[in-house]
Amino acid sequence: MEWELLGIILAGVGALYLWVFRIPYSFPHPLANPVGRENRFDILRGFAMIGIVIIHIHSYFQFFHPADTSVIRTTLFLSNLSRFSVPLFILTSAIFLRKKEGYWISKFKNLLVPYTFASVFGYLVKYNHYTVLEFLQFYLLGKVFAPFYFVPLLIQFYIFFYIFEKILMNSKYSNLLLFVSFFINLSSNLGFFDSLLPKDYHSISIFNYIFFFLLGIRIGLSKEEKNKPTANVFVLFGTFSLIILFFLTCFSGVYVIDFKNHHLIYPIFFFLAIWEILPKLNHKVSNWICFIGTNSLFIFLLHPFVIHMMHSFDPYSFGGPFFGYILTLILNVGIPTAIAVIVQKGKSLYQSHHSLERQ
Template sequence: MSTRYEKFDILRGFAIIGVVLIHITAPLATDGEVFAILINQMSRFAVPIFFFLSGWGLTIAESFTKSEGYWDFLKARFLSVFPQYIIWNFIYLAYSDVWSSQNLKEVLGAFLLGTIYNHLYFVPVILILYIFYPLLLKAANKAGVLFSLLITIISQLSDVWVQHEYFYMNKNILNWIFYFIFGMWFAKNFKEKTRHLQKYKYFIWVGLVLSMSLVLLTPFLVGDIFDFNLVLASTRPTVIFYSTMLVLFMIVTPFHQQKLNEILLKLSKYSFYIYLSHYLFLNIWRDIYSAISWNWNELLYILFSFLLVMGISYLVGVLMRKAEKKIGL
């Protein structure tokens, strides 16, 4: 069967928009700005969707079974993300001047954990999932999905009480493993599953509304009880419900907005480049904004920041992809 499913490419486009919006609104949301909190929380599906689509894409394309063994598979997977990861780690090292405050051992540790900059954790986590992909593929059945869901929920809840430096929140692979395995399972008999889901589309629509409402209301209901950064984070059981419902919603709902689709598909194509680069341009823009001492209203700041950061990140992605093609990557 075809390894492309346009709705999931569109979903990836939405996901990269969500990532950029999360990082734009995060400081405002932490300060309690209501509109920023709502945008931030509505975008929390983004990283879970990337993990889901990674598992789904590998499995629907039969990447492991078509490779010439485990090491050939692993080489292909590492080459798909690691060169860009190295490049952007050096860029963020130069920008953040980490060398002045950490020794070489600490910098290497940060590189391995993806903590040189806030968002880089994604690559080490996804590489670990690639390493264990053959084992996870065997577990990608109904029982495995349910077991991974239980593990992820327990892991996310434990963040509230056990905030260990090396396994806290985003760095903890167990906080994401459900999405990856769910994507792998979903890719098996994919057409049959999508047809079957049509019977439940109204329940899925209701589920999406309920799950989104839970995610949006959580900061206002329990924000004074727990660490507010935990309350806002993507690593919460309510976000699991929300992200899962959004995947199902995309499958059962017609999406025929041609112009919007074209934009989302372009963003989807360069989503990894945008993911890696956007934080740099966002923080440069923040520095400029602070230096000029502008005082825009919340909506104008978020909208302008999004258009500026997304536009520059997209152009950089296009240029980097062209450069990679020239050198044979």
């Protein structure tokens, strides 16, 4: 509750600051690029995917060296710093969501089929005793690997959007829905729904992330403002960044608290802060992170296999805690990314060959 309350207070102070000093600010428009999709959202997904890997690296180090407090508290700090990741994925998934022809076909081909293959193979690799009932339970709840819960969660939001699309896409209701969803999400974070929902459902409850989903839809409905004045918010974001880093250090280094994935304000702050920084990023760096974002499904589904296999090796054996951490991060992002490159090149060669045959 302390972190949640701090975030709400900071959001209130930030809103007051913008209002008092008449600083114009609006949500980033999803189609600022007139020729296509705004790639900064893919860069954000790239940051989120790297953040998910960082969260799991902390568990990996904790598994081998729970008594090495200085290292574990450092990895915990980086893990807590990355807790914007899942909310940001939910938010960016909603921005471009539209109910159109082939809605479920695309979800089946691009999400459910890869998830099913990864779940079946992962179940066979990770567990020793197999039962159909256990697999179905793990599959439906996303429990084959810890991060797989995201897929059943996302599917619920796709169903929710499909049923209530007319209401959700009506700009007249967007602000009211966003306001209501904030309090629903806050109530869920505070555990008010825990006794009402089955225990196994808690990790994939849409109430944990409904605000981020509706915020993504709200951003998707926003219109590009012509001649919009530039908002100088760097002082505000800089001040809040220092406050957040201070409390992250306290919670991670002193109290050793492992944050939840679905705190409300921190992911929104990170989203807006990074959005302001993105234009100033090195072009090559932003392209690399964008590639990770556009291929995040590969990394999301394959990274758990990499980190699972790495549990056969002490991370310190890769050159100590520092180099072990860096190498673990590179392998868990790099191997799935390399596979994504190979698959994409294979598809490109196949399409070229198929096109030549037709000619």
